[in-house]
Amino acid sequence: AQSVTQPDIHITVSEGASLELRCNYSYGATPYLFWYVQSPGQGLQLLLKYFSGDTLVQGIKGFEAEFKRSQSSFNLRKPSVHWSDAAEYFCAVAPRYSGAGSYQLTFGKGTKLSVIP
Amino acid sequence: DAGVIQSPRHEVTEMGQEVTLRCKPISGHDYLFWYRQTMMRGLELLIYFNNNVPIDDSGMPEDRFSAKMPNASFSTLKIQPSEPRDSAVYFCASSTGDTQYFGPGTRLTVL
Numbered sequence: 001a002q003s004v005t006q007p008d009i010h011i012t013v014s015e016g017a018s019l020e021l022r023c024n025y026s027y028g029a030t031p032y033l034f035w036y037v038q039s040p041g042q043g044l045q046l047l048l049k050y051f052s053g054d055t056l057v058q059g060i061k062g063f064e065a066e067f068k069r070s071q072s073s074f075n076l077r078k079p080s081v082h083w084s085d086a087a088e089y090f091c092a093v094a095p096r097y098s099g100a101g102s103y104q105l106t107f108g109k110g111t112k113l114s115v116i117p
Numbered sequence: 118d119a120g121v122i123q124s125p126r127h128e129v130t131e132m133g134q135e136v137t138l139r140c141k142p143i144s145g146h147d148y149l150f151w152y153r154q155t156m157m158r159g160l161e162l163l164i165y166f167n168n169n170v171p172i173d174d175s176g177m178p179e180d181r182f183s184a185k186m187p188n189a190s191f192s193t194l195k196i197q198p199s200e201p202r203d204s205a206v207y208f209c210a211s212s213t214g215d216t217q218y219f220g221p222g223t224r225l226t227v228l
Binding site: 032042090103104110 | 159162165173212216222
């Protein structure tokens with residue numbers, strides 16, 4: 001069965017520092033990969049996604065993620081964190097055979113990011 | 118666009134009562150998803166619809182849960198009877214392409 005692992009439950013960084021959130025997946029074939037962010041009391045917002053092509057993906061809010069097939073990883077990075085980035089971040093996968101619109105997402109448990117001013 | 122709309126935002130009820138959660142997807146989206154978020158299990162897909170038809174309800178935890186989509190602009194998730202272990206945040210999401218847009222969620226507390 002597919003699974004998504006986010007090994008870090010909670011990360012604290014100082015404002016201006018760089019950030020890397022880890023995500024590993026277990027899947028029969030390379031799935032579609034997503035990162036979502038959830039601010040307190042809000043729904044989830046898509047940061048970026050990887051389907052194919054360049055393994056370094058740019059997203060919104062200055063985030064990027066790199067797909068590494070050999071490591072089954074899709075880590076999220078940001079070079080300089082802002083206080084407004086404090087939120088919970090979710091990695092998700094969907095089967096590669098999914099048709100447009102019908103992606104059945106499997107989420108990791110999330111990583112909560114705290115930012116020290 | 119107003120985005121995905123969910124109501125109520127908060128619901129507190131007593132065990133055994135019927136609970137109905139509501140969702141209005143983004144206009145033009147043909148897929149609608151219901152998720153549940155708990156501390157223990159994280160985010161789980163409960164059911165999803167395509168063009169108002171339920172496609173996969175394998176995530177619905179038990180018969181106490183039911184979902185309907187009578188038209189393209191409205192869906193409900195009903196729990197009858199509710200139990201304390203149903204306490205969670207329930208999200209609705211809609212899509213037409215490769216991005217799911219989530220509503221703000223309904224926080225359900227069953228006492």
